[in-house]
Amino acid sequence: MDATNGVHVVSATNGTKAGAQPYMNRADEVSDPLSLVEYHPPKRLVQLLDFQLPSEGKGKDGLLDILERILLYSVNTWDQGFMHKLYASTNAVGVVSELILAVLNTNVSPALTVIEKATTRAFASLFGLAGPHAGGVTQPGGSASNATALVIACNVLFPGTKSEGVSGKRFVMFTSAHGHYSHEKAAQICGIGGSNAWPVPVDSQGRMRVAELDRLINKARTEGPTPFYVNATAGTTVLGAYGLLQEIAELCRRENLWFHIDASWGGSIVFSEKHRHKMRGPEHADSPTASPHKMPGVPVTCSFLLTADPRRFWRANTLPAAYLFHGDPDEEPGGCGKADRRENGAASGDQEVWDLADLTLQGRLPQARPRVDLPRPLRPRRQNRHRLRHGLPPRVPGPPPRERKPAAVPPGVLLPRPRRGPGGFGAEREAD
Numbered sequence: 001m002d003a004t005n006g007v008h009v010v011s012a013t014n015g016t017k018a019g020a021q022p023y024m025n026r027a028d029e030v031s032d033p034l035s036l037v038e039y040h041p042p043k044r045l046v047q048l049l050d051f052q053l054p055s056e057g058k059g060k061d062g063l064l065d066i067l068e069r070i071l072l073y074s075v076n077t078w079d080q081g082f083m084h085k086l087y088a089s090t091n092a093v094g095v096v097s098e099l100i101l102a103v104l105n106t107n108v109s110p111a112l113t114v115i116e117k118a119t120t121r122a123f124a125s126l127f128g129l130a131g132p133h134a135g136g137v138t139q140p141g142g143s144a145s146n147a148t149a150l151v152i153a154c155n156v157l158f159p160g161t162k163s164e165g166v167s168g169k170r171f172v173m174f175t176s177a178h179g180h181y182s183h184e185k186a187a188q189i190c191g192i193g194g195s196n197a198w199p200v201p202v203d204s205q206g207r208m209r210v211a212e213l214d215r216l217i218n219k220a221r222t223e224g225p226t227p228f229y230v231n232a233t234a235g236t237t238v239l240g241a242y243g244l245l246q247e248i249a250e251l252c253r254r255e256n257l258w259f260h261i262d263a264s265w266g267g268s269i270v271f272s273e274k275h276r277h278k279m280r281g282p283e284h285a286d287s288p289t290a291s292p293h294k295m296p297g298v299p300v301t302c303s304f305l306l307t308a309d310p311r312r313f314w315r316a317n318t319l320p321a322a323y324l325f326h327g328d329p330d331e332e333p334g335g336c337g338k339a340d341r342r343e344n345g346a347a348s349g350d351q352e353v354w355d356l357a358d359l360t361l362q363g364r365l366p367q368a369r370p371r372v373d374l375p376r377p378l379r380p381r382r383q384n385r386h387r388l389r390h391g392l393p394p395r396v397p398g399p400p401p402r403e404r405k406p407a408a409v410p411p412g413v414l415l416p417r418p419r420r421g422p423g424g425f426g427a428e429r430e431a432d
Contacts, residue, residue: 009103015064023071027078036082037075045073087293087301094299120304123290126270127263128283129308136306137313142264143182145289145305146231148317150186152287153229153258155316162316165191172196172220173229176208178238180262183231196225206241208232210248217255229258234279234288235266235295242266245281253284261288264303268295283308 040048049069058065075082077089106112120136139145154171155162161169171192175183177199187197198220201212213230220227230252232243245261252259261267261282267290269275270282282288288306292298307313 012060012063013099015060016067019064019067019071023076024078027076027080036077036079038073040073048073088297088299090299098300120306120310123304124306124308127267127285127288127290127306129285129288129306130283131308133309133311134307135310136304137310139289139303139305141301142180142262142289142291142294142303143185145264145291145303146180146182146260146262147186147189148305149260149287149289150183150190150192150229152313152316153260154190154192156312157228157256157258170196170225171229172198172225172227173231174198174200174213174216174227175231176200176233176236176243177202178206178236178241179231179233180237180264183262202241206236206239208243208248210244210251213248214251217251217257227255227257229260231260231262232285233266234261234263234282235269237265240266242278245279245284249281249284259284259286261285264289264291265294268292271296 051066054062079089082089104112116138117135120138121134124134124136137148139148150173154166158169173183173187173192173196175197179199184194184197188194198216200208200216203209217227230248232245232248234242234245243261249259251257263279263282266279267282267288269279270290286307289303290306291303293300293302305313
């Protein structure tokens, strides 16, 4: 690692702070709250910014020059006059959080995984999702949460669709006529088709009519399509209405339909002791969605897809990627380790389930190593041990094998080495 990395980051950060701080200060000093940006039509803005992709880096000075222009022509969200229908301004904690996330890499930070699990577990409990495995997963927005929920529902209720797709079947889902457009979009993405996202009429308060939902479910069964999914809304974008969740949950249970709640906008009402009664019955949902970047004003786009049992999410979505060589460290309940998967139907009986990583020298299970051929240098050693055990003289090694030119490795590919240490291939080799 370059010893000057920290110096470079501090230098660039200080320069950025020097340019950004006056920008933030102007939000408090500007007398006209309607002047949040120096506005120019798009074509003129392209000319003013004059962005070019240089053949060489411009260094710190070039970075600060670009920053100055970006700030000049961007909306100042720190201003008290800034308002948006879906999110608020950022704040000091939000800026520092994004800085830390940029310094880290969330894919290789187990500490952040622990934080995600603890946060989703606490959020799920606010929705009344109880049990030892209650929790969820973070998503890059409410639309992503809703689309993921639809995939999970399809794969849980109809496991064959995970490998065979929806061909030969016509699935129908139901959503409020005042529901978010992301549900129709999710139906398109999943191959169900936007026309098979049936809108359910609402009452004068903007709530889905449960009797109409029941009628449409019966209509679908009569006409041939397969109903499987109901989306109720907690906080519509039209009237802010909260659906009759308990009644819808009872209907879904009777009809064996997946019950999803899109609480992206109104779900954060669970933080209010005074108003949380407006959302009755979220604990009955298979997959509620909540987005703290809306009502609570979390500055970074953030959504949670919650559930009483994330193991169903795992079984519906997982695909083994053997080349990753993921191990099974100590698992907490709900960690979806191998024992947990067998417990929940991924494997049964005495037959073990193996993947490619389990059957390689770099594999994760020590008992898998004898199942593969030893590399050439170790074969005589293993063969001689066998001969001596049966009273035969050791075999005299023949001439060394002819040297072969190693095959060319594609650029950007790093070949793994056998892992040494306890349980690793190196330990067995030294024992021989």
